[in-house]
Amino acid sequence: MNVLVAVTEAAVPDDEFEINGTEIDEQYLTYELNEWDEYALEEAAGLAEAHDNVEITTVTVGPERAEETIRKGLAKGADRAVRVWDDELAAVDLLAPATKARLLAGVAAQEEPELILAGAQSSDDSFGATGVALAAQLGYEWAAVINQLELDNDRGVATVHRELEGGVEELTEVELPAVATIQTGINEPRYASLRGIRQAQRKPLDVHTPADLGVESVASPLSLSELVEPESESNVSLFEGGAERTAGELAGVLREKGVEA
Amino acid sequence: MSADVLAVAEHRRGDLRDVSLELLTAGRELADETGGDLHAAVISGDVEAFGDRLNREGVDAVHTVAHGEEFNHDVYAQAVTTLIDEFDPAYVLAPNSVNGFDYVPAVADRLSIPLVTDVTDLAVDGSELTATREFHGGKTEGTVEIAGDRAALTIRAGGWPAASGNGDATVEPFEVEIDESAVRSTVTGFEEVGGGDVDITDADVLVSIGRGIREEDNLDLIFDLADAMDATVSASQPIIDNGWLPADHQVGQSGKVVTPEVYIAIGISGAVQHVAGMKGAETIVAINDDPSAPIFDIADYGIVDDLFEVVPALTEEFAG
Numbered sequence: 001m002n003v004l005v006a007v008t009e010a011a012v013p014d015d016e017f018e019i020n021g022t023e024i025d026e027q028y029l030t031y032e033l034n035e036w037d038e039y040a041l042e043e044a045a046g047l048a049e050a051h052d053n054v055e056i057t058t059v060t061v062g063p064e065r066a067e068e069t070i071r072k073g074l075a076k077g078a079d080r081a082v083r084v085w086d087d088e089l090a091a092v093d094l095l096a097p098a099t100k101a102r103l104l105a106g107v108a109a110q111e112e113p114e115l116i117l118a119g120a121q122s123s124d125d126s127f128g129a130t131g132v133a134l135a136a137q138l139g140y141e142w143a144a145v146i147n148q149l150e151l152d153n154d155r156g157v158a159t160v161h162r163e164l165e166g167g168v169e170e171l172t173e174v175e176l177p178a179v180a181t182i183q184t185g186i187n188e189p190r191y192a193s194l195r196g197i198r199q200a201q202r203k204p205l206d207v208h209t210p211a212d213l214g215v216e217s218v219a220s221p222l223s224l225s226e227l228v229e230p231e232s233e234s235n236v237s238l239f240e241g242g243a244e245r246t247a248g249e250l251a252g253v254l255r256e257k258g259v260e261a
Numbered sequence: 262m263s264a265d266v267l268a269v270a271e272h273r274r275g276d277l278r279d280v281s282l283e284l285l286t287a288g289r290e291l292a293d294e295t296g297g298d299l300h301a302a303v304i305s306g307d308v309e310a311f312g313d314r315l316n317r318e319g320v321d322a323v324h325t326v327a328h329g330e331e332f333n334h335d336v337y338a339q340a341v342t343t344l345i346d347e348f349d350p351a352y353v354l355a356p357n358s359v360n361g362f363d364y365v366p367a368v369a370d371r372l373s374i375p376l377v378t379d380v381t382d383l384a385v386d387g388s389e390l391t392a393t394r395e396f397h398g399g400k401t402e403g404t405v406e407i408a409g410d411r412a413a414l415t416i417r418a419g420g421w422p423a424a425s426g427n428g429d430a431t432v433e434p435f436e437v438e439i440d441e442s443a444v445r446s447t448v449t450g451f452e453e454v455g456g457g458d459v460d461i462t463d464a465d466v467l468v469s470i471g472r473g474i475r476e477e478d479n480l481d482l483i484f485d486l487a488d489a490m491d492a493t494v495s496a497s498q499p500i501i502d503n504g505w506l507p508a509d510h511q512v513g514q515s516g517k518v519v520t521p522e523v524y525i526a527i528g529i530s531g532a533v534q535h536v537a538g539m540k541g542a543e544t545i546v547a548i549n550d551d552p553s554a555p556i557f558d559i560a561d562y563g564i565v566d567d568l569f570e571v572v573p574a575l576t577e578e579f580a581g
């Protein structure tokens with residue numbers, strides 16, 4: 001069984017940063033394996049341990065820089081990786097979920113996975129949409145924001161729990177093949193072992209252009225006309241000074257509010 | 262150009278969710294800008310009762326689609342696609358909720374219309390729509406230009422006030438021939454997340470801890486503080502995900518909504534899903550070493566410093 005995991009690299013700004021045009025200045029960004037995708041990867045690795053003949057492929061739409069992150073995925077148990085990129089993509093300032101889904105679908109069409117895992121959201125763009133858009137592209141069934149997944153290959157279904165609002169979970173059965181978007185907490189992501197990290201260097205990482213995948217246009221219907229640090233409507237009173245002083249002042253306010261042992 | 266707006270309501274287990282009425286306000290504003298009509302739709306469940314509740318001031322038509330009881334994404338995707346085919350709205354609005362995540366991208370994809378999620382503001386200039394939304398976990402805010410004259414938009418809860426007043430819309434059933442062979446998912450039930458012995462919704466003072474605590478062993482610092490203040494400990498989702506506290510201690514969208522007199526957020530960034538659960542607290546205190554953390558936007562009092570310095574000092578204040 002082929003399992004495809006969509007893995008993205010999330011841009012994380014420093015505590016203090018500057019914006020140039022519609023982008024955060026590169027020097028203030030670090031790139032990390034998207035938190036939700038760590039859980040998706042772990043879920044795939046768990047399936048590979050529980051079932052025979054599971055092959056895990058990761059797919060990433062991203063620049064060469066992303067290969068470091070992609071290798072992390074390989075170190076955590078993926079067998080192969082595919083990266084999609086070209087200059088035209090690099091020029092797009094905001095990749096719409098549908099555009100990404102079209103590219104991911106191009107890769108899925110080659111791999112024909114029984115199951116595709118994506119994160120419930122990326123921590124930078126946070127569209128929360130790419131996984132379900134991918135399912136729609138492929139005509140696969142899907143389930144969004146899941147925190148439990150069981151495969152029943154004999155019946156050709158996946159049983160999932162969807163994490164709804166207010167501490168309620170929805171229990172759902174979806175037919176395979178399917179896309180599941182993974183919520184944090186579904187498992188405990190492993191740390192990559194030294195052996196895993198070494199092996200990852202030798203695992204295949206193929207690079208395709210959109211054209212290779214038969215995707216002719218990567219034009220995105222969305223673009224960013226402005227990016228700002230949100231104007232704070234905050235009325236916060238900040239206590240300043242060393243910890244003893246700030247803690248003392250805060251304690252004074254809290255006591256006024258009736259907090260006491 | 263006049264362009265119509267369709268707002269698709271959300272309900273669960275017999276209740277219309279509040280954001281459904283907020284959608285109507287966002288929808289009306291948008292329709293005013295385009296000179297179009299506002300249609301509302303509700304699918305599955307007690308659609309007649311829901312339809313009447315959606316008949317608020319400014320709504321021009323309410324379409325009720327009777328089919329089953331609860332949300333099913335395959336049914337919703339088909340029904341909304343059919344509604345769009347029939348009424349030809351330029352803009353489709355739905356809540357940015359877990360169920361919104363589960364069908365709106367599919368509708369947008371099937372109809373090839375651009376999708377923008379988690380929208381906090383909308384503006385129309387001529388025929389061009391722009392949507393405001395957060396990026397980078399709330400550290401930046403972007404204005405997204407949407408090409409073409411159509412869009413699907415999911416709306417952040419709490420971003421618009423609920424629509425009020427009685428409307429004079431026509432509330433009419435809309436027949437959708439659901440293709441059952443394309444319904445390949447079944448909702449089999451619901452489960453409440455496990456109850457423990459602490460009810461954080463009951464507490465007057467909550468000391469709430471987030472990922473800034475770094476390691477499970479460090480939680481002792483927080484328990485000491487809570488003891489000294491006679492407070493209850495709660496947490497953000499990563500702490501629950503790590504299994505460091507039971508699930509019923511989670512504050513936020515998928516956890517509990519709390520309204521204590523004092524909420525002390527320690528090492529919590531203030532992601533929208535967390536804030537959804539605690540913004541109603543009377544007094545909010547934030548302790549975080551990142552001055553740009555969004556939690557400071559809603560805090561009344563704050564300390565920008567290392568929690569490992571501040572928390573022991575604060576414990577000392579109350580214990581000493």
Ligand SMILES: Cc1cc2nc3c(=O)[nH]c(=O)nc-3n(C[C@H](O)[C@H](O)[C@H](O)COP(=O)(O)OP(=O)(O)OC[C@H]3O[C@@H](n4cnc5c(N)ncnc54)[C@H](O)[C@@H]3O)c2cc1C
Nearest residue numbers: 471472473497498513514515516528529530535550551568
């Ligand atoms: C569908 C969905 C539902 C969700 N539901 C919930 C929910 O119910 N509740 C919830 O909480 N989240 C929920 N989330 C997750 C949410 O998006 C955030 O990921 C989460 O709230 C982040 O938790 P955090 O603030 O503890 O961690 P982070 O965002 O990692 O923040 C940690 C903070 O600690 C600060 N910090 C680090 N070290 C120190 C130090 N030494 N001293 C002081 N400060 C320090 C950092 O500056 C940072 O601001 C949900 C997400 C999704 C997609």
Ligand SMILES: Nc1ncnc2c1ncn2[C@@H]1O[C@H](COP(=O)(O)O)[C@@H](O)[C@H]1O
Nearest residue numbers: 006008061118119121122127128129130
């Ligand atoms: N550039 C990308 N390459 C591969 N997968 C992606 C990419 N962007 C998003 N995804 C997948 O889609 C999920 C949700 O992203 P988003 O819709 O941006 O919130 C992520 O967790 C990934 O699994």
